[in-house]
Amino acid sequence: MVDIIWGNGSKVLSSNSFVLNVTHRKDGNKNDYSDSEKITMVSADLPGLPHNESDWNEEALKACVIDAFLKCEVDRRDETGIILGKVSHSGAGGY
Amino acid sequence: MWKPLAINHSQADGIDLESIKSDKIPAVVIHNFYDKKNCQKIVNRIKNHSQNNFQNGKLRHIGPFLMSHTTNKKKYFEGAKEVQRTFERIFCGIKNPVMQIYESIGNMLPGYSISLASEFENDYSPAIIRIHEKGKSIPIHKDNVRYEGKEYALSDIDCQLSCVLHLQESENGGDLVMYNKQWRKEDEKFRNIDFGYSSRLIEYSESCKMSNFSPGDLVIMNPNYYHKVTKITGNTPRITLGMFLGFYRKDCKIISWA
Numbered sequence: 001m002v003d004i005i006w007g008n009g010s011k012v013l014s015s016n017s018f019v020l021n022v023t024h025r026k027d028g029n030k031n032d033y034s035d036s037e038k039i040t041m042v043s044a045d046l047p048g049l050p051h052n053e054s055d056w057n058e059e060a061l062k063a064c065v066i067d068a069f070l071k072c073e074v075d076r077r078d079e080t081g082i083i084l085g086k087v088s089h090s091g092a093g094g095y
Numbered sequence: 096m097w098k099p100l101a102i103n104h105s106q107a108d109g110i111d112l113e114s115i116k117s118d119k120i121p122a123v124v125i126h127n128f129y130d131k132k133n134c135q136k137i138v139n140r141i142k143n144h145s146q147n148n149f150q151n152g153k154l155r156h157i158g159p160f161l162m163s164h165t166t167n168k169k170k171y172f173e174g175a176k177e178v179q180r181t182f183e184r185i186f187c188g189i190k191n192p193v194m195q196i197y198e199s200i201g202n203m204l205p206g207y208s209i210s211l212a213s214e215f216e217n218d219y220s221p222a223i224i225r226i227h228e229k230g231k232s233i234p235i236h237k238d239n240v241r242y243e244g245k246e247y248a249l250s251d252i253d254c255q256l257s258c259v260l261h262l263q264e265s266e267n268g269g270d271l272v273m274y275n276k277q278w279r280k281e282d283e284k285f286r287n288i289d290f291g292y293s294s295r296l297i298e299y300s301e302s303c304k305m306s307n308f309s310p311g312d313l314v315i316m317n318p319n320y321y322h323k324v325t326k327i328t329g330n331t332p333r334i335t336l337g338m339f340l341g342f343y344r345k346d347c348k349i350i351s352w353a
Contacts, residue, residue, distance in 0.1 A: 008284050024288050047165040048245040069286035089165070089243075 003029040003074040005037065005083075009065030015056045016041045017082070018065050020072060031077070038082045042075055045088035064089075097121055097275050097301045099314075104128050108202040115317050116254050121273040121303045128199070128313035133189045134262045135310070138334055140185045141224060157181060158223040158353055165243050175220035182221065192260050192336055193221045193351070196313065200258075200340065200349060212341065212350035214248040219352035224262070227269060227333040232326035234291030237278035238318035240339065240352075249350055252341035257318040260336040261308045266329030271314065274321040276300040297321050 006024040013019065017040040022033055043053075046064045050056060065087075073086040099122040102110070107125050114120050141157065158181070159174030186192070197209050212219040227233075238257060244250045274297040285296040300321070305314070316322070318339070327333050341350045 006286075006288055021284075023284065045166050047243055051166075067280050067283050069283045071288075 001028070002085075003031055003033075005029070005033050005072050005074065007037075007070065007072075009068050009070050010036075012058050012062045012065065013038065015058050015061060016053070018061060020070060031074070033083075037072075039072055039087060040078075040082050040084050041087045042084050043086045045086070046070075047089060097303050099124050099303065099305055101126065107199050110203050110315075112200075112203055112256065112315070115256060115315055118275055118277075118320070121275070121320065122271075122305065122314050122316035124305065124308070125199075125313040125315070126309065127311050129192050129195060129260055129311045130190065131309070131311045133192075133311075136189055137185055137192075137336075138263045138310075141226070141334065144181065144185065155227075156223055156225050157185075158220050160223050160353060161219070161240065161244055161247065162238065166246060168246060171220070172214075172217040175218055178220055179218065185224075193338060196258050196260070196338065197351070199313075204349070207342075207347045207349050209340075209349040209351065212249050212352040219249070219350075221351065221353065222336050222338040223353040225335050225337060227265075227324070227327050227335075229265070229327050229330055229332070231333075232268075233324040234287065235274070235294060235297060235321050235323045236291040237321055238339070239278055240341065242278075242280070249341050249352060252350070253344045254342040255318060256340045256342070257314075257316050258338050258340060259314045259316075261310055261312045261314070261334075262336060263310055263331065263334040264308055265327045265331045265333045268326050268328040269333040270304050270306040270325045271308075272302055272304045272323050272325060273316065274300040274302045276321050277317075277319050278321065291323070292321065 004026040005022050007020045007022040009018050010021050011019045020037050020039050022035050022037055025033055049060055049064045068089055071088050075084045077083050100120050101124045104125055104127050110123055158178035159171050164171035201209050211221050240255055241250050276297055285293040338351050338353045
């Protein structure tokens with residue numbers, strides 16, 4: 001089972017990385033996560049973000065992640081402390 | 096006091112939909128909108144549509160829901176095509192409730208055209224039938240295709256309304272609660288992990304609880320206002336048919352989808 005953290009996206013750092021303000025952590029996560037984590041997306045499932053990674057850019061990422069509530073399935077943390085993971089957004093609704 | 100406009104079907108043509116888009120009223124409830132006998136026929140056909148799953152409480156809905164396919168349009172449109180065939184069977188020989196809603200909305204807004212949304216020759220799903228069993232509740236949420244459906248062409252609509260036709264009611268619970276607070280993007284910090292929002296978001300907002308719906312009642316509301324459905328506590332499942340309306344003001348055009 002992978003570690004999972006949730007939160008709202010804030011500053012975009014590059015075409016595939018941003019800062020996540022962490023609000024929720026999965027019970028049973030193996031590692032600790034601070035309230036603000038830098039995330040590099042190894043894959044993404046975000047409405048509005050091009051499905052092809054080569055088409056990602058900072059503007060598109062800003063539109064998709066800033067303030068949005070995001071789920072990050074953690075792959076690993078690199079030597080600089082940045083988290084690499086899959087980022088997705090869920091918004092299913094309806095009464 | 097913030098309360099819904101409750102009317103009978105014969106009064107529906109006079110509804111001012113602008114009052115729902117704004118915060119003047121939480122919703123319009125049109126009693127006896129759809130024939131009760133036809134509601135029962137539809138419910139019986141739903142049971143037959145997937146009898147084993149229905150009896151085991153596994154059948155939760157008929158038809159895809161766009162918000163569950165925000166990044167997978169192919170799957171959504173495949174499901175939309177399939178459910179059109181299912182609805183042909185379920186509504187065979189009786190008035191199609193989606194068409195009845197179109198006619199009624201058309202009468203309320205005579206200058207507007209109304210049709211099923213389509214994109215590159217793919218029809219959107221016309222409706223979703225939801226079957227909510229005992230114990231089910233729906234937490235505080237909003238529906239806003241402009242935000243979450245941005246990969247779909249219809250996300251450029253000016254305004255969204257929700258239509259929910261009640262086909263079968265549970266004995267207890269399943270009440271609709273609406274809050275006089277519209278979603279804003281900043282509210283995303285109040286999101287729950289799986290679905291919906293923290294109740295902290297609406298703790299100071301005026302609310303309105305709508306109960307005692309009957310089969311055939313139609314509820315029209317602005318789904319960008321926070322709303323929830325209370326826990327169903329009766330043994331009979333609550334069954335509804337839901338669809339959205341999207342408005343293009345400049346073109347005087349309404350599109351529908353689920």
